[in-house]
Amino acid sequence: MDSITVHGGSTLHGSIPVSGAKNSAIKLMAASILTDQPLLLTNMPRLADTKFLGRLLQQFGVSVTERDGDDGQETLFDAREITSTFAPYDLVRQMRASFNVLGPLLARTGHARVSLPGGCTIGARPVDLHIDALTRLGASIHLEEGYVSAVAPDGLRGAEIEFPFVSVGATEHTLMAATLAQGTTVLKRAAREPEIGDLARCLVMMGARIEGIDTDTLVIEGVTSLTGGSWSVIPDRIEMGSYVCAAAMAGGEVRLTRGRAGLIQSLTDRLVESGVEITPTGDGVIVKRDPAVRLRAVDVATEVYPGFATDLQAQFMALMTTAEGVSVIHENIFENRFMHAPELMRLGAEISVHAGEARVTGVERLKGAPVMATDLRASVSLVIAGLVAEGETSIGRVYHLDRGFERLEEKLGACGADIRRVKGPPVEGPGDDH
Known part of the structure; x- marks a missing residue:
């Protein structure tokens, strides 16, 4: 499998374009089934x-053309x-979010058989809420041999x-299924993440009738x-926030483009408090810090949006080291999202x-x-720490x-980081979706 080596000590100067949001893209892809x-x-x-998800969609007969x-x-x-409305374990296990094809398949065809996604390295995330919501929408659901078999021959209600x-x-799963259900669906205590708003607005563009977006x-x-x-x-607000942390860690001046400053307000507020200079721009932010001046320690607590994102906790921890x-x-x-802490401790x-509490001195x-990377966000926290680690x-x-x-x-190399990938044999492991 591949590895990444970083030689610390270089400040960062330049521009980094922010990519499209992973957590939005994969739900929008599932919506194509509708x-x-x-x-x-x-x-x-x-x-x-x-x-991974493209391969699963092709399993259903969906044509997927990248260009x-x-x-x-x-x-x-x-x-x-x-x-086909069958989602096998070998495909679903590679990414938990692929379970969210169940609702769109059920809404579109009236039946589906989808594997349960299996375990997750960052804690238990059962799909009970998903199954209960689809049942409330009129689906008949049975669990057998690790699969969810669902039918709604007369459509969802x-x-x-x-x-x-x-x-x-x-929230995302039920929202997609409800767009083709007969009558009115009301979702209370819905999540408000920007990616949900993106999905809802796309569905409206496709002809769905949705009110209360972003509430x-x-x-x-x-x-x-x-x-x-x-x-x-x-x-991608998480990618954007990760590079903001990288620039704050290494020092220098980096401009993040093709992003939205408002999506990471909870992070940038903490960084300003810590001593980082953050300047919002029309399409992102400029991050500036004198590497000769140490940052100040700041406390954070992860919360649902618009609070501090759990997907930025590992990166912020690296910055605080x-x-x-x-x-x-x-x-x-x-409950198990401090697996990066022992790896950061290997760096001193x-x-x-x-x-659920970590104290970083x-x-x-x-x-x-x-x-060793233990999950998606932990892996980038180690890169961030490596930017300043000696050797x-x-x-x-x-x-x-x-x-x-x-x-x-x-992206980091273009700003002056001494970073490179060392190629190894390919690996396809189960994902944690974050």
Whole structure:
């Protein structure tokens, strides 16, 4: 498998374009099942996760065509005819979010058999909410031999559904299914992440009737069919925030383009408090820091959007390893999301973890060492730490990184980072979707 080596000590200067959002793209891809007309997605990232899901869609008979468009990378999906509604374990296990094809298949064809996604390295994320919501919409669901078999021969029916807690995946999944349900569906305690808003607006473009977008209550009036069209994927706020942390860690001046500053406000507020200079621009931010001046330790607690994103917690922890003082980080979303802490400690970081709290005591310097990525966001946190670690940091199992970051070495290298990929045999492992 590939690895990435980083030689620390270089400041960053230049510009980094932000790719389309992975967490939006994969749900928009699933939405292509809902229509028999072509759906063109522009600003599409080219990632392991989008390739995994593309293969699954092809299993159903969907034509998937990647190409270069006038505004960058785009993919055309044509689900004119659904030839199969079976999603095998070998494909679903590679990415948990692929379970979200169940609702669109059920809404479009009246039946589906989809594998349960299996375990997750960053904590338990059961699909009970998904199954309960589809049942409330009138589906008859049975679990057998690791598969979810669902039927709705007379179509789905609208219902009022209040989620017991905020769930991004369940909100997106139910939203897609409800667009073709008969009558009105009301989703209460819905997640408000920007990627959900992107999905909802795309569905409206396709002919769906949705009110309350960007709020915690969504009202969906079912329609008999959806059309195709063209939609541009929103910028990836997690990729953008990761590069902001990288620039803040290494020092220098980096401009993030093709992004939206408002999507990472909770992060940039903390960075300004820590001593980083952040200047919003029309299409992103400029990050500036004097590497000779240590950052100040700042506390954070992860929350649902618009709070501090759990997907940026590992990157922020890496940044705090060399800050002056003690940073307390509370993880409130996933119960097992400090797996990167022991790897950062291999570089000399001082971190103590107790349940959902990590205390990071800043050190003056880190030292390079071999480390291992444990999940997608942990992998990039090790790259960020490696930017300032003395000597060489070698990061293994970077197939996690390839699931969510497009051309990372190229983007950081263009700004002066001493970073390169060492090729190894290909690996396809189960994903954590974050």
